[in-house]
Amino acid sequence: MKQPLILVACCALTACASSSGHPQDPLEPMNRVVFSFNDKADQYVLKPVAEGYRTITPQPVRTAVGNVFDNLRDVYSLANHALQLEGKKTATDVLRVSINSTFGLFGLIDLATPMGLPSYKATLGDTFAHYGWKQSSYLVIPLLGPSTVRDGTGMGLSFGYSSGSWVFQENRDAVAATILYGVGAREKLLGLDDTFSEAALDRYSYMRDGYLQYRNAKVGFTPPASQQNPDDDNIDDLVPEYMPATEPAAAVPQQPDASAPLAAAPAP
Amino acid sequence: MKKLFTTLLLMLGLSTPALAAGDSPVDVISNTSQNALDLLKKENGKNTAQVRKQVEDMVVPLFDFTRMTALAVGKDWRAATPAQQNQLAEQFQTLLVRTYSSTMTRFKSAQIDVKPNAQINNNGREAVVKSEVTLPGSGDKKNVMVDYTLYKGAQGWKIFNVSVEGASLVTIYRNQFGEEIRKNGVDGLIKLLKDKNQPGKPA
Numbered sequence: 001m002k003q004p005l006i007l008v009a010c011c012a013l014t015a016c017a018s019s020s021g022h023p024q025d026p027l028e029p030m031n032r033v034v035f036s037f038n039d040k041a042d043q044y045v046l047k048p049v050a051e052g053y054r055t056i057t058p059q060p061v062r063t064a065v066g067n068v069f070d071n072l073r074d075v076y077s078l079a080n081h082a083l084q085l086e087g088k089k090t091a092t093d094v095l096r097v098s099i100n101s102t103f104g105l106f107g108l109i110d111l112a113t114p115m116g117l118p119s120y121k122a123t124l125g126d127t128f129a130h131y132g133w134k135q136s137s138y139l140v141i142p143l144l145g146p147s148t149v150r151d152g153t154g155m156g157l158s159f160g161y162s163s164g165s166w167v168f169q170e171n172r173d174a175v176a177a178t179i180l181y182g183v184g185a186r187e188k189l190l191g192l193d194d195t196f197s198e199a200a201l202d203r204y205s206y207m208r209d210g211y212l213q214y215r216n217a218k219v220g221f222t223p224p225a226s227q228q229n230p231d232d233d234n235i236d237d238l239v240p241e242y243m244p245a246t247e248p249a250a251a252v253p254q255q256p257d258a259s260a261p262l263a264a265a266p267a268p
Numbered sequence: 269m270k271k272l273f274t275t276l277l278l279m280l281g282l283s284t285p286a287l288a289a290g291d292s293p294v295d296v297i298s299n300t301s302q303n304a305l306d307l308l309k310k311e312n313g314k315n316t317a318q319v320r321k322q323v324e325d326m327v328v329p330l331f332d333f334t335r336m337t338a339l340a341v342g343k344d345w346r347a348a349t350p351a352q353q354n355q356l357a358e359q360f361q362t363l364l365v366r367t368y369s370s371t372m373t374r375f376k377s378a379q380i381d382v383k384p385n386a387q388i389n390n391n392g393r394e395a396v397v398k399s400e401v402t403l404p405g406s407g408d409k410k411n412v413m414v415d416y417t418l419y420k421g422a423q424g425w426k427i428f429n430v431s432v433e434g435a436s437l438v439t440i441y442r443n444q445f446g447e448e449i450r451k452n453g454v455d456g457l458i459k460l461l462k463d464k465n466q467p468g469k470p471a
Contacts, residue, residue, distance in 0.1 A: 022443060118411075119410065121410075191371075191374070192371075194370075195367060195368075195370065195371050198366065198367045198370065199363070199364075199367040200444070201441070201444040201445075201448065201460060201461075201464065202444045202447065205443050205444050205447070206440060206441075206444060209435075209439075209440045209442070209443055209444075210435045210440045211435075213431075213434055213435035213436060213439070213440065214432075214433050214434050214435040216434070217431075217433065217434020217435070218433075218434060235335065235338065235339050235419075235428070238338040238339070238342075238343075238345045238346065239334065239335045239338045239345075
């Protein structure tokens with residue numbers, strides 16, 4: 001687990017840079033290769049296994065399995081909130097883990113969320129971002145999918161050092177648990193993959209742009225507008241307030257700005 | 269059809285999403301999401317297509333697809349002729365409605381909490397309404413943040429951008445559109461969207 005990630009990270013930091021394209025995706029050629037690999041792996045292995053898992057387990061079982069992993073992630077989150085000196089969120093995580101591990105029967109039941117203790121999962125990548133590493137290149141990790149160099153490095157370090165050894169004594173158990181976790185995570189996404197394919201013109205770039213927007217918003221990074229689209233930000237420049245009606249059938253000509261195609265107002 | 273639908277809604281005691289000028293952007297979002305959820309709850313596996321159609325008819329007029337398409341396309345929008353802009357908006361609308369219509373039944377049991385304080389920009393002509401969506405029983409306990417950006421035009425407040433957890437469902441297309449325009453021009457993009465929207469064609 002550790003070595004391939006570090007290998008990827010090294011490659012990410014040094015070679016395979018390209019000049020054109022998305023400013024936050026200098027590794028696009030490599031990323032696209034990994035993306036295609038993941039796609040095939042998903043089509044032939046991950047998705048069928050996740051579907052099988054859904055078939056053989058009832059929802060309460062899947063929820064319980066998900067809760068157990070969620071509880072472990074809360075421990076990881078706790079450590080990271082503590083590293084970020086986020087007092088309140090650390091305390092919330094401590095309470096979540098304590099309650100769910102005891103009254104919640106070793107994490108099988110999530111009692112903390114309905115008690116008003118929300119889960120804010122923090123990772124080592126978030127901790128890096130908290131201390132200033134906000135901008136990071138997009139990185140597609142084999143089998144795991146979209147990430148950034150920062151988040152991938154964080155993941156590699158955390159799992160490299162612990163690899164679940166604080167929970168599982170046998171390496172074999174840790175591997176089995178990781179697989180079960182992955183299958184459970186994939187199961188939750190069943191059905192959404194079709195939407196994704198339907199929505200995207202270029203699936204690679206759709207996923208990348210969505211992921212980067214999401215991740216950048218999360219860590220509070222605003223890409224400089226000048227980098228890519230110097231004058232796109234002001235929508236009013238593109239669509240003037242007094243533009244002529246564009247849809248003759250539905251729009252009322254004497255009204256300015258009648259640009260909504262189907263806006264025939266219903267009777268009040 | 270429209271009239272029939274309106275009458276039907278009034279009979280059911282539902283108010284249609286008001287387009288009255290006095291409505292605040294928060295009202296627009298909270299009324300519409302409530303009405304949409306009410307409609308979705310009537311879905312029973314047999315009337316899926318009908319319910320989808322009803323929700324679409326209610327929600328679609330609240331969006332300004334021209335403005336939305338301009339935002340998605342970015343600066344190349346200026347290079348497009350009005351006719352091309354119309355075609356782009358039409359195809360983009362078809363793509364978005366088709367995509368999200370097929371997922372809407374997933375949100376049947378959702379709870380939507382629309383935040384009462386909208387963030388007003390641009391001299392009161394633009395508003396960002398924030399909401400939090402919870403999906404009980406999905407095994408996913410994390411709430412999802414959904415933000416709507418609206419602007420005030422002659423027909424009241426219209427939505428032209430939607431962000432989910434900070435990712436915009438509109439500007440996510442900018443690089444894809446830009447790439448195609450760079451390769452095959454605006455007409456190339458129109459053609460690509462048309463092909464994609466062709467019924468029965470694999471995505």
